[in-house]
Amino acid sequence: MPQFMLIMRSTDEALAASKEVDFEEIITAMGRFNESLMEAGVMTGGAGLADASQGAVVRFGESGAASEAVLGAYGETPALLNGYWTIETDSLEDAVEWAKRCPLGPGNSIEVRRITDESDFADYADNEYIQKEEGWAEELAEKRARRELP
Known part of the structure; x- marks a missing residue:
């Protein structure tokens, strides 16, 4: 059975809007989603990611060698990676249906990608x-x- 990664992305605007919502509500909604994945037997892993300011980006130059590491926030980005799930379903269509159930608001998206085997x-x-x-x-x-x- 194929595995898929559901990659949660948010725009800066979506992240700002989420600060207006009680964080406990967000945790509860995500917890319910995670629980539904577990109960259905499709979840194989996943995690949320800390704020980009606590990370780094390693960029590669033309030679293929790492040319620089930038610590902290990425600056202006179209979509920040905020977390992921790995799930095992019968098809891409099934994985997409699970992604559609995620409790995210406007400005968020989930990229669904098959994991190679x-x-x-x-x-x-x-x-x-x-x-x-x-x-x-x-x-x-x-x-x-x-x-x-x-």
């Missing part, structure tokens, strides 16, 4: 790193189980 790289199955990928996934799962990773 091994079938996307079948033509490169002999690549060393494609072969290592499965082992890495198992290693990360074991570390999480031992609480070595968040």
Whole structure:
């Protein structure tokens, strides 16, 4: 079954408007949405993201090397990434239907993207790193189980 990432984006105007709403109402509405994803058995992960002022952007130059890191807010942006969910559904259409249920107001959007899997790289199955990928996934799962990773 394919997995999809639901990427929550907000404009500066939408973020300003959200400050006019009681934050507990926002938490409750999102909690209900998350709970519905869990109860339906489609949610596989997700998290909200801290304000952009607490992050950084690493930009890459023409050579492909990281050329600069800008700390803090991004400045003027058309849409800020505020959080994400990963879900597993039968189709893109089902994932879109779940995204439509998210309790967001005007100026917000959710981008729905399929998460790649091994079938996307079948033509490169002999690549060393494609072969290592499965082992890495198992290693990360074991570390999480031992609480070595968040």
